[in-house]
Amino acid sequence: MTEPASLPVVHTVADLRAVVRDWKRQGLTVGMVPTMGALHEGHLTLVREAGRRADRVVASNFVNPTQFAANEDLGRYPRRQEEDARLLAGAGCHLMFAPTPEEMYPQGFATSVAVAGPALGLEGDFRPQMFGGVALVVTKLFNQVQPDVAVFGEKDYQQLMVIRRFVRDLDLPVEIIGAPTQRDETGLALSSRNDYLSDAELAVARRLNVILAEAAAGAAAGRPLPGVERDAYSAILKAGFERIDYVAVRHAEDLSPFRDGVVDAPARILAAAWLGKTRLIDNRAV
Amino acid sequence: MTEPASLPVVHTVADLRAVVRDWKRQGLTVGMVPTMGALHEGHLTLVREAGRRADRVVASNFVNPTQFAANEDLGRYPRRQEEDARLLAGAGCHLMFAPTPEEMYPQGFATSVAVAGPALGLEGDFRPQMFGGVALVVTKLFNQVQPDVAVFGEKDYQQLMVIRRFVRDLDLPVEIIGAPTQRDETGLALSSRNDYLSDAELAVARRLNVILAEAAAGAAAGRPLPGVERDAYSAILKAGFERIDYVAVRHAEDLSPFRDGVVDAPARILAAAWLGKTRLIDNRAV
Structure with a gap:
């Protein structure tokens, strides 16, 4: 080469x-x-x-x-x-x-x-x-x-x-x-801010995309969104993130909430959460 | 033709x-x-x-x-x-x-x-x-x-x-x-809003550019600006305008005020005043 x-x-x-x-x-x-x-x-x-x-x-x-x-x-x-x-x-x-x-x-x-x-x-x-x-x-x-x-x-x-x-x-x-988002072999979204993470934090960070994918599957299957979002919230904390700014399912284009609490149009799940001083974001199509 | x-x-x-x-x-x-x-x-x-x-x-x-x-x-x-x-x-x-x-x-x-x-x-x-x-x-x-x-x-x-x-x-x-501003033979700045004016109001409107030109000459000659602006204000009201939004001498480019109250750099005099329901503006180089 x-x-x-x-x-x-x-x-x-x-x-x-x-x-x-x-x-x-x-x-x-x-x-x-x-x-x-x-x-x-x-x-x-x-x-x-x-x-x-x-x-x-x-x-x-x-x-x-x-x-x-x-x-x-x-x-x-x-x-x-x-x-x-x-x-x-x-x-x-x-x-x-x-x-x-x-x-x-x-x-x-x-x-x-x-x-x-x-x-x-x-x-x-x-x-x-x-x-x-x-x-x-x-x-x-x-x-x-x-x-x-x-x-x-x-x-x-x-x-x-x-x-x-x-x-x-x-x-x-x-x-x-x-x-499309580029991900490592574990599904972690590539980000310049990953540079800030220790090995232990990296292991936690790698759970985020998995949790979002599971939540997206639930939302796509018609599960009510308040439950989907609440469960994803708990799972992200349980994985080891210290704080969550948001985890939410929204309309795919204008990002407005679904008023009826179920997905009936193209949607996206988006999240932002903290590991130490580092704030990570990720999202998945629903 | x-x-x-x-x-x-x-x-x-x-x-x-x-x-x-x-x-x-x-x-x-x-x-x-x-x-x-x-x-x-x-x-x-x-x-x-x-x-x-x-x-x-x-x-x-x-x-x-x-x-x-x-x-x-x-x-x-x-x-x-x-x-x-x-x-x-x-x-x-x-x-x-x-x-x-x-x-x-x-x-x-x-x-x-x-x-x-x-x-x-x-x-x-x-x-x-x-x-x-x-x-x-x-x-x-x-x-x-x-x-x-x-x-x-x-x-x-x-x-x-x-x-x-x-x-x-x-x-x-x-x-x-x-x-440059286009003016009629009396110096009145052409404006679509002149259409709103009666003949009597037009006669008043035609005074505005004359007053601004006199004030600009005073400012250019080194007269202190508070006096220049005050005299122009009085003259505009006396000419028959009903209300004045502003009449001010400012730096020519960023329109900031002259802190020392005299013109020592390129300047512009600008005014806005009302005749009935019609608001007219004009300006002149100092």
Whole structure:
């Protein structure tokens, strides 16, 4: 196996646009994968998917401060851009865009984007800053890159629904592709935050997806949702998680609750739970 | 003089994009003039300016509900699209985009845009919904049309500064051009809302620009701003306006106040005042 060629990296919007403009002049289509770095196989799957759908692939690598609250893990979020660039090159990426916070949010910055609908509840209850921050940075990234298509993981399922919503609402001319969550051999959803876990915590973390799959099967079989959610809640605590932010079955697209308490339309089960200082999320189709 | 050919009009984003895509395939550049219709010579000047800067010109014609508060004049705002289309054709416009409110804000719409900085104070104090509504609709229009350049009048000076701000902040790939306010032979700024005025009110309205010009000259000569603003306030009331929302000298770009109370950098005087049920605005360079 040969070493992949080193990946071109740009740090400014001007340099980014010069590269993309050149591609577009050649009639090439552009795919994009926004990331916060600390890349794992899950991200690389998104890059490969973008490569199947477009001639050139840009990955952004930016730990976006506007989507973290003051008490969250912005400071300790893993950063390793050289390793990231090596992995991206191996997955067929053509350009990494790694701006500074000052390039993205210069002095005098005054604009914000807010999303209701699918952003309400679940993550929105526990991380009230997050989806506004995501909507702002993704809107900027799309306007900077002007991709034909962008790929996001279903791991952040609510985020994917929020992105579909504001892309439609703002008429952003980009096609949004959702790619299935990548999991390890035990079913644990790949996440940069798994890096924080001890071996003992990892063993607990691996139970989450199993519990959600069982709950999803129950919901799909017509079991009343309050019972399904209550049982999943107990099972997650019993598995060794210390605290649960939510575990809920919702409509698959707008993430609204099922009023009649049973699943009668496409649905998703979603959960967020804590192991020590680490907050993990996962979700499954019902 | 020959009658201008009738103007193509589209009502959906899909039809709009089909026309623009065809132009771009031919390598033509696109200029845009967003309007709320009820067109007058001021708008036509913007269309001609767009025509000097781009190969094709799109004018949108949409009375945007999200920038009106419940108590404002959304319902009685003048609407006359056939006449507008005729005027646009004569000014060299190539396409009018006249969407319905449902096309712009379909069921489930959930996204909003907010701007601080130049949107704070002045109009922002009296029409708190307006600039968020403007930012949302202009962001949508730019993403729908994807123009190379867009032209706005200095008549809505604060709006122009707000648009420059969020276009920069969201990295919207469009050049913003400000065009000087068009005035009648007495100096009255052309405005669709002038239609509401009786002859007696028109005579009063014509005093506003004269008073602002005198105040601007005083501020430019180094007169302390509290005195300049107080005298202008009195003069506007004495001219026959019934109520004043604001009359203020501000920094020309971010519209922040001059802390030392004298003009020592590029500045603008801006005012909003009422004649009966009609609210007029105007501004002048200092």
